[in-house]
Amino acid sequence: MFIRKLKLSIGAFAIAGSLLVSQQVNAASMRSFTDVPTTKPYANAVYELAERNIISGYEDGTFKPAASITRGQAAAIIAKLRNLDTKNVKDPGFKDVPHSQWSYGAIAALANAGVINGYGDGRFGPNDSITRAQMASILVKAFELPHYTYTSSENPFTDTQRLGSHQTNINILYKLGITSGTSSSTFSPNAPISRAQAAVLISKTEKVKATIITIKAADFGWDTFTFTPYEEPDDIIHAVRSTQFTWKQIQLVPMQEGTATLSLIERPRDQGSSNNYRKYYVHVTKEDEQLKLTLEQSEDILPAEVSLLTGQIKKISLATMEGVILEEEVKLKPCNYTVTQPVSSCLFIDEPGEYIATVHFENGKVVRYGISASVNKTSFYLDVQTIEEQPELTIDLGGSAAELGKHVLPEGSEKIAVVTRDKDSNKFHIKGVSEGTVNVKFSASKGAIEELTIHVQKIGSIIKVIAAPADKYH
Numbered sequence: 001m002f003i004r005k006l007k008l009s010i011g012a013f014a015i016a017g018s019l020l021v022s023q024q025v026n027a028a029s030m031r032s033f034t035d036v037p038t039t040k041p042y043a044n045a046v047y048e049l050a051e052r053n054i055i056s057g058y059e060d061g062t063f064k065p066a067a068s069i070t071r072g073q074a075a076a077i078i079a080k081l082r083n084l085d086t087k088n089v090k091d092p093g094f095k096d097v098p099h100s101q102w103s104y105g106a107i108a109a110l111a112n113a114g115v116i117n118g119y120g121d122g123r124f125g126p127n128d129s130i131t132r133a134q135m136a137s138i139l140v141k142a143f144e145l146p147h148y149t150y151t152s153s154e155n156p157f158t159d160t161q162r163l164g165s166h167q168t169n170i171n172i173l174y175k176l177g178i179t180s181g182t183s184s185s186t187f188s189p190n191a192p193i194s195r196a197q198a199a200v201l202i203s204k205t206e207k208v209k210a211t212i213i214t215i216k217a218a219d220f221g222w223d224t225f226t227f228t229p230y231e232e233p234d235d236i237i238h239a240v241r242s243t244q245f246t247w248k249q250i251q252l253v254p255m256q257e258g259t260a261t262l263s264l265i266e267r268p269r270d271q272g273s274s275n276n277y278r279k280y281y282v283h284v285t286k287e288d289e290q291l292k293l294t295l296e297q298s299e300d301i302l303p304a305e306v307s308l309l310t311g312q313i314k315k316i317s318l319a320t321m322e323g324v325i326l327e328e329e330v331k332l333k334p335c336n337y338t339v340t341q342p343v344s345s346c347l348f349i350d351e352p353g354e355y356i357a358t359v360h361f362e363n364g365k366v367v368r369y370g371i372s373a374s375v376n377k378t379s380f381y382l383d384v385q386t387i388e389e390q391p392e393l394t395i396d397l398g399g400s401a402a403e404l405g406k407h408v409l410p411e412g413s414e415k416i417a418v419v420t421r422d423k424d425s426n427k428f429h430i431k432g433v434s435e436g437t438v439n440v441k442f443s444a445s446k447g448a449i450e451e452l453t454i455h456v457q458k459i460g461s462i463i464k465v466i467a468a469p470a471d472k473y474h
Contacts, residue, residue: 032047033046033050033057033061033062033063034060034061034062035062035063035064035065036063036065036196040065040196041200042065042196042197042199042200044203045196045199045200045202045203045204046063046065046196046199048203049199049202049203050063054077054081054202055077055195055198055199063195063196064195065194065195065196065199066194066195066196067194067195068129068130068192068193068194068195069129069130069192069193069195069198070126070127070128070129070130071116071124071125071126071127071128071129071130071134072101072102072103072106072107072126072127073103073130074130074134074135074138074198075103075106075107075110075116075126076102076103076106077198077202078106078110078115078138078139078142079105079106079109079110080106081142081202081206082142082143084106084109084110084113085109086105086106086108086109087105089105089108089109089112090108090112091108092107092108092111092112092118092124093122094107094111094118094122094123094124095122095123096123096124096125096126097124097126101126103126107124107126110138110142111124113141113142114141115138115141115142116138116141129192129193130192130193131189131190131191131192131193132182132187132188132189132190132191132192132193132197133160133163133166133169133170133187133189133190134166134193135193135198135201136166136169136170136172136173136179136189136201137165137166137169139169139173139178139201139202139205140169140172140173141169143205143206143209144214144242145172145173145176145205145208145209145212145251146172146176146212146238146240146241146242146251146253147172147240147241147242147243148168148171148172148175148231148238148240149231150167150168150171151171154171154175155167155171155174156174156181156184156185157170157174157181157185157186157187157189158185158186159185159186159187159188159189160187160189163189166189170187170189173201173205175238176208176253177204177208178201178204178205178208179201179204207290208253210290211253211254211290211291211292211293212251212252212253212293213251213252213293213295214242214249214250214251214252215249215250215251215252215264216248216249217247217248217249217266218248220264220266220276220278222266222267222276223248223266223267223268223269224246224247224248224266224267224269225247225248225250225264225265225266225267226247226264226265226267227239227250227262227263227264227265228261228262228263230260233255234256235255235260236254236255236256236257236258236259236260236282236284237252237253237254237255237260237262237282237284237293238251238252238253238255239251239252239253239262240253247267250264252282252293254284254291254292254293255284255291256284256291257284257285257286257291258284259281259282259283259284260281260282260284261279261280261281261282261302261380261381262279262280262281262282262295263277263278263279263280263378263379263380264277264278264279264280265277265378277377277378278297279297279298279299279300279378279379279380280295280296280297280298281295281296281298281300282294282295282296283295283296298380299377300380301375301377301380301381301382302350302380302381302382303348303349303350303381303382304348304349304350304373304381304382304383304384305333305335305336305346305347305348305381305384306346306347306348306349306357306371306384306386307335307346308347308357308359308367308369308386311361311362312361312362312363313332313359313360313361313362314360314361314362315329315330315360316329316330316332316347316357316358316359316360317329317330317357317358317360318330318347318355318356318357318358319355319356319358320353320354320355320356321354321355321356321460321461323356326355330347330357332345332346332347333345333346333347333348334346349371349373349382349384350382351373352373352374352375352382353372353373354370354371354372354373354459354460355370355371355372355373356368356369356370356371356460356461356462357369357371357386367388367389368388368389368462369386369387369388369389369462370386370387370389370458370459370460370461370462370464371384371385371386371459372384372385372386372459372460385459386459387457387458387459387462387463387464388464389462389463389464390463390464390465390466391431391432391463391464391465392429392430392431392432392465393429393430393432393465393466393467394427394428394429394430395427395428395430395452395467395468396425396426396427396428397426397427397428397449397452397469398426399426399447400426401424401425401426402446403426403445403446403447404426404442404444404445404446404447404449405442405443405444405445405446406442406443406444407421407428407440407441407442407452408440408441408442408443409438409440410438410439410441413438414433415433415434415436416432416433416434416435416436416437416438416454416456417430417431417432417433417436417438417454417456417465418430418431418433419438419440419454428440428452428467430454430465430467431465432456432458432463432464432465433456433463434456434458435456435457435458436456437453437454437455437456438453438454438456439451439452439453439454439470440452440453440454448469449469449470450470451469451470452467452468452469452470453467453468453469453470454466454467455467
């Protein structure tokens with residue numbers, strides 16, 4: 001098996017969490033609440049945060065889990081949770097948040113950091129109840145959660161449409177498993193968030209954030225980079241840009257136990273090519289019921305999967321271009337990355353070179369493929385190209401010969417393809433010779449077709465001819 005190895009373990013990136021201290025009453029002493037029995041689904045979050053003095057109860061021993069919290073209270077909680085400086089702040093200019101406002105420093109700090117905004121009329125509304133949508137957006141921004149691209153097809157909430165950035169942020173919390181909504185199809189974005197709901201969202205967000213690794217292009221002295229994207233529900237990790245418009249940071253989110261591969265390739269500022277790259281195995285393990293990411297740098301080149309025709313395949317044989325049989329019957333394996341459906345089985349090439357795969361179908365049909373596998377050091381896997389053998393092709397452009405008139409072949413076209421035409425017909429016979437493109441002109445055409453484009457692909461001795469009117473390629 002062709003695997004080049006040079007591994008360097010760089011261990012786990014550590015993410016340190018910070019504590020939050022709420023502006024409630026008797027925070028330190030209140031460790032049990034008469035209205036929060038331990039059987040409640042939110043009890044663990046409430047008591048864990050209360051133990052850390054992040055939230056607290058009231059003097060009568062209650063927590064009031066159904067009560068709402070204000071925007072000012074939420075600002076104070078998040079500012080202290082993220083350890084923001086609430087003293088040396090710039091006045092955000094909210095006309096209803098004077099310097100004497102108890103939560104002024106927290107509101108200003110979050111506004112300065114771009115975490116919160118006011119209303120369109122210049123107010124912040126510190127005493128307004130904060131909505132579930134507003135809390136979702138604050139958590140995404142304050143914790144700098146991955147910027148998943150919003151896809152309506154994967155959004156289960158029917159009541160979050162047309163909410164702008166709130167819609168995207170709610171979906172981010174959903175994809176990260178932080179929220180499941182108020183029902184399977186609703187999030188109730190405009191409803192005030194209850195104290196219990198806020199506790200759960202904060203607790204889950206902290207736990208998810210603690211598992212995320214952030215890698216910056218600047219870590220390698222680069223301006224920006226490209227990377228292997230992962231965002232599907234069944235992926236071992238999610239690899240997501242930190243912001244929508246730049247490629248300066250990537251965030252890795254563990255989704256399930258296993259090992260994934262990650263390739264980072266520099267994108268120079270001048271948009272030229274670069275030989276700078278980093279390749280990592282990303283290992284996801286579970287420790288104390290929490291997923292953990294570790295990165296292992298590598299120079300491995302791994303076998304590449306090849307997907308061929310679907311259908312009732314009897315067997316596939318693999319040979320060199322010279323006809324030497326390598327495997328009389330290739331053992332197919334489940335495809336890892338092929339997205340074309342319904343392909344489910346692939347053959348794997350583990351050595352660079354050119355091959356012929358002969359596919360025998362149950363109905364007796366036999367199709368040959370040319371396969372080219374080459375090393376791309378920036379990728380974990382061999383680069384693979386495949387073509388189905390079709391050395392000759394007949395195409396009828398329809399209509400009468402007079403409509404198209406005479407055809408004109410470019411000089412030297414016979415080195416790429418031999419093109420003949422039936423007499424008094426628009427039927428063309430094409431035989432491929434070598435890789436290239438031939439444009440057949442109809443300069444006196446009276447119809448819609450003025451040019452026939454012929455593409456010839458070639459891998460070793462395997463040739464494929466494709467032809468269509470030029471406008472079909474546009």
